[in-house]
Amino acid sequence: xxxxxxxxxxxxxxxxxxxxxxxxxxxxxxxxxxxxxxxxxxxxxxxxxxxxxxxxxxxxxxxxxxxxxxxxxxxxxxxxxxxxxxxxxxxxxxxxxxxxxxxxxxxxxxxxxxxxxxxxxxxxxxxxxxxxxxxxxxxxxxxxxx
Amino acid sequence: xxxxxxxxxxxxxxxxxxxxxxxxxxxxxxxxxxxxxxxxxxxxxxxxxxxxxxxxxxxxxxxxxxxxxxxxxxxxxxxxxxxxxxxxxxxxxxxxxxxxxxxxxxxxxxxxxxxxxx
Numbered sequence: 001x002x003x004x005x006x007x008x009x010x011x012x013x014x015x016x017x018x019x020x021x022x023x024x025x026x027x028x029x030x031x032x033x034x035x036x037x038x039x040x041x042x043x044x045x046x047x048x049x050x051x052x053x054x055x056x057x058x059x060x061x062x063x064x065x066x067x068x069x070x071x072x073x074x075x076x077x078x079x080x081x082x083x084x085x086x087x088x089x090x091x092x093x094x095x096x097x098x099x100x101x102x103x104x105x106x107x108x109x110x111x112x113x114x115x116x117x118x119x120x121x122x123x124x125x126x127x128x129x130x131x132x133x134x135x136x137x138x139x140x141x142x143x144x145x146x
Numbered sequence: 147x148x149x150x151x152x153x154x155x156x157x158x159x160x161x162x163x164x165x166x167x168x169x170x171x172x173x174x175x176x177x178x179x180x181x182x183x184x185x186x187x188x189x190x191x192x193x194x195x196x197x198x199x200x201x202x203x204x205x206x207x208x209x210x211x212x213x214x215x216x217x218x219x220x221x222x223x224x225x226x227x228x229x230x231x232x233x234x235x236x237x238x239x240x241x242x243x244x245x246x247x248x249x250x251x252x253x254x255x256x257x258x259x260x261x262x263x264x
Binding site: 025028031036037040043054058063066068072073074078087090098099101107115119121122126128129130131133139 | 175254261
């Protein structure tokens with residue numbers, strides 16, 4: 001059977017199951033919203049403990065990240081992700097999952113070449129582009145006086 | 147009430163992202179890195195701060211908030227320390243989350259095995 005590229009594309013699109021948008025968009029909304037409400041609660045706890053400003057933001061982020069790593073290590077986050085898609089990817093717990101999942105998965109290839117290298121498979125681009133954009137923004141602020 | 151606003155804004159950002167993923171098949175690495183840069187640009191343009199004022203964690207917990215923190219950090223650092231602030235501000239402001247992700251992930255590999263992704 002000979003296929004042109006366009007025919008192959010059409011057939012493969014027909015064969016790959018369509019994402020059930022009617023179900024996964026509300027799921028993303030609910031789970032993503034709940035994770036953010038949880039973050040609001042964590043923030044309130046630290047605020048009551050006397051933190052403010054940068055320390056408050058950092059403590060909240062670190063705690064949500066801890067939660068994301070813990071749920072990944074326990075195998076619960078992937079199950080939630082299957083249901084909620086972007087609802088689990090976009091919150092910072094999804095970033096934590098993106099670091100922890102390959103760290104665990106490639107542990108068998110060694111601590112350095114497995115865990116330490118592979119934990120940046122997804123986090124690497126995030127850090128490279130985020131840091132570069134922040135430096136560029138800083139240079140613009142410096143040159144043009146903010 | 148602040149919890150409701152956090153839920154609604156955070157949920158809306160995630161639902162919009164789901165639509166984007168369904169329509170474009172963008173990979174997680176592209177979504178996450180794109181959102182960090184987008185959050186930074188929106189903050190620089192003054193668009194993101196009103197969202198943070200409205201939704202609190204609903205705006206800061208999504209990874210767009212990572213870019214927001216970087217932008218705010220670099221603004222403060224440049225105002226305080228000049229040129230070197232352009233290099234220190236972004237990472238300083240997000241160091242807590244990054245260090246936590248790296249440290250806890252490494253720690254987890256000593257106590258947990260990977261789970262079958264199926």
